Amino acid sequence: MKRRTGADTRSAKVLLMGYNGANNTGSEARLLAIIEDVRAVLGHAAFITVPTLNQANLRRYIQEGPTLQIAPFPSIFFLALRKLVREHDLLLLVEGSCYMDTWTSALLWAFLWTTRCAYMRNKPCLAYAVDAGALSAFNKCCVRREASKTALIITRTQSAADRLKSWGVTAPIEVTTDTAFTFHPDPADSDLLQRVWPESASGVVGLAVVNFYLWPVVMRLWGRREHCYKWPYYFSQSPQRRRAAEVLASGLAAEADRIVEKYHKSIALICMEEVDEPLAQDVYHRMTHSDRARVFSSRQYNASQMTMLLRELDLLVTSRYHAGVLSLAAQIPQVAVGHDQRLEDFYQELGLKEEFFIAYNSPQVFEFLQDRVDRLLGDPTLIKEALRKGYDGYMTKALRNRKLLRDFVAESGWQVMA
Numbered sequence: 001m002k003r004r005t006g007a008d009t010r011s012a013k014v015l016l017m018g019y020n021g022a023n024n025t026g027s028e029a030r031l032l033a034i035i036e037d038v039r040a041v042l043g044h045a046a047f048i049t050v051p052t053l054n055q056a057n058l059r060r061y062i063q064e065g066p067t068l069q070i071a072p073f074p075s076i077f078f079l080a081l082r083k084l085v086r087e088h089d090l091l092l093l094v095e096g097s098c099y100m101d102t103w104t105s106a107l108l109w110a111f112l113w114t115t116r117c118a119y120m121r122n123k124p125c126l127a128y129a130v131d132a133g134a135l136s137a138f139n140k141c142c143v144r145r146e147a148s149k150t151a152l153i154i155t156r157t158q159s160a161a162d163r164l165k166s167w168g169v170t171a172p173i174e175v176t177t178d179t180a181f182t183f184h185p186d187p188a189d190s191d192l193l194q195r196v197w198p199e200s201a202s203g204v205v206g207l208a209v210v211n212f213y214l215w216p217v218v219m220r221l222w223g224r225r226e227h228c229y230k231w232p233y234y235f236s237q238s239p240q241r242r243r244a245a246e247v248l249a250s251g252l253a254a255e256a257d258r259i260v261e262k263y264h265k266s267i268a269l270i271c272m273e274e275v276d277e278p279l280a281q282d283v284y285h286r287m288t289h290s291d292r293a294r295v296f297s298s299r300q301y302n303a304s305q306m307t308m309l310l311r312e313l314d315l316l317v318t319s320r321y322h323a324g325v326l327s328l329a330a331q332i333p334q335v336a337v338g339h340d341q342r343l344e345d346f347y348q349e350l351g352l353k354e355e356f357f358i359a360y361n362s363p364q365v366f367e368f369l370q371d372r373v374d375r376l377l378g379d380p381t382l383i384k385e386a387l388r389k390g391y392d393g394y395m396t397k398a399l400r401n402r403k404l405l406r407d408f409v410a411e412s413g414w415q416v417m418a
Contacts, residue, residue, distance in 0.1 A: 011045040011067075012414050014038055015088040017081075017114045018095035019107060020050050021058030023274035026096065026322025028061055028303040029183040034094050034128060035068075037179070037402045041409055043417050051084060053230055057274075061302050075230055077110050085117040090412065091125040096156065096178060096321075099143050099164065100133030102340040104217035106233060108139060112146040119149035124412040127153040129179045129401050132160040133341035135167075144168040152408050154401065157345045174404055180325050181398035185304035192305050193312045197294055200266040203314040205259050205373075207252060208270040208323035211279040212339045212360045213241040229275075249279060251366045253286035255317075258370065260289040263377050265314060271297035272306070272320040315376050317369065319360065321346060328394065331387040333380050335372040337365060350390040352383060 016034060019027045031050070038048060048068045052058045055072045064070055073080035085091060093111050101108050111127075118125035127150050135143060147153065147164065150171040155161040156178045164173060193200055214235040223234040256267045267287070269280040280295045287293055296309055310316065310323055311330035318324050321342040324334055336357045338344050347357040358368045376382055410416050 011047060012042050012090055012409075013047045013049070013088040014042065014090045014092065015049050015051070015084055015114075016092050016094045017051055017084075017111065018093065019097070020062075020094075021052035021054035021056075023057050023060075023297075023299045025272045025298045025303050025306045026180060026320070026325070028298070029180040029307065029322065029326060030096060030129075030178065031094060032061070032303065033179040033183045034092070036182075037405055038092075040402060041406045041416050042414065049084065049088060051081070075232060078113060081110065081114050082117045085114060085123060086121060089123065090409065090414070091115075091118045091123055093125070093127040093130060093150075094179075096129070096131050097133070097340075097342065098127055098130035099135070099147060099160070100131065100341065101136060101139050101216060102134050103215055104233065105136070105139060106217065106219060108135075109142070112142055115146050115150050124151050124408070125149075126151060126405070126408050127155075128405065129154050129156045129176055130160070131156055131342050131345075132163040132167075140167045147171060151412070152404070154404055157349065159341075159345045159348070174400075175397075176400045176404065177394045177397040178322075178325055179398065179401055180322055181328075181394050182401070183303065183307065183326070185307040189305045189308040192301075192308050197266070200268075200294075203263075203265045204268050204312065205256075205263075205265045205315045205377075206268040206270050206310065206313040206317065206323070207256060207280075207283070208272055208310075208316065208318040208320040209252060209276055209279050209283065210319040210339055211245050211248070211276065212319070213245045213248070214275065215339075245279065245282075248360075249282040249286055252283045255366065255369055255373065256283065256293060257288045259373065259377075260292045265377075267293040268309065268313065269293060269295045270306070270309070270320075270323060271295065271299070272323050274299040276320075314380070315373065317373065319343070328387060328391045331384050331391065333376040333383055333387075335369065335376060337369065351386050356383065 049071050051071045051073050055070050058070055098111050115125050144167050148170040153171050154174045158175050161173045161175050217229050217233045219232050220234045227234050227237050259265050271277045271280050277297050284290050307326045310327035313332050316327050316332050316334040319337050336343050337360050339360050347353040406416050
């Protein structure tokens, strides 16, 4: 990429390419924090475009204005994304799950296509605090070829940086952490539980659930409507997957009932993304003590409200990476049942992986979960120090994101704010 000589005094047009508008708490918190970073570096005159597959959802938390627009694009995205790249000066890949196909290959290809289009048009492209995880052999080749064309990749873990290098990615790489750590929830949401669920005064255990057996989303020309994410993308389905999901729901419901009976805690079934709702509702209806449970979904509550909810819990059982991240400021004791590399890496960095993380497909998953729940509710201080140290370290790393963005913009020839 050719660097500009001298600072460009025009207002830059910035494209934020990510998983926007999915009613996903983590994606929402990341995007809002990144918009703040862009404004701090380029000023409020910079023109920001947020592409989305679902503009109605995105408008719940992004307000368009003279310098911010929402740009819907179709499921078959190649021409639309190429046009968006052509119309902008700076390209930021803002999806945390950028270089992985755990959820679907389609998103990965969209990010790589955006990178390729930027490279072909000599546009600066930055992957901003992203991750790298499981990939098929074919997708590793795609990442090696296309991600190497990125001007700078900032990863949110050292493990992600190491994976990219092991796959042969040659782009410059820096390591920080997730931008969600600098997300600032509204203090007015601090008493959310008390306002919406006063019956939970005895304390709340949160279960941030994921139906592991829906993923990855795959491309099909047709399928049942209830299995369609957004045509032509469908959730994975088979009799074996459905039976496994039923076992998961039954096991979680049994553990939730046990917590109610033994510890007299209420149960918050937390949907960090809207697609988690069917499983949460299934768990709720299988519970004997469903009168002591409530579903909290990102479809209904925004990122600020969900973050404050997470920080009011007595204990978090999470299968969602950002539930762990957003609760960390309050050092909420947590245990993880993991599906993708992000959550495992997060627990590794906290020093909790060996004792408080288990893979979702382990035969001992519910025995493990019961034991760790008992340990943490029996002694909430057990991992408090590890969580505190982890949070302090993450905040130090998070502050580097904006500095690296500032350096990147300046090196690309654009004028930055003092």
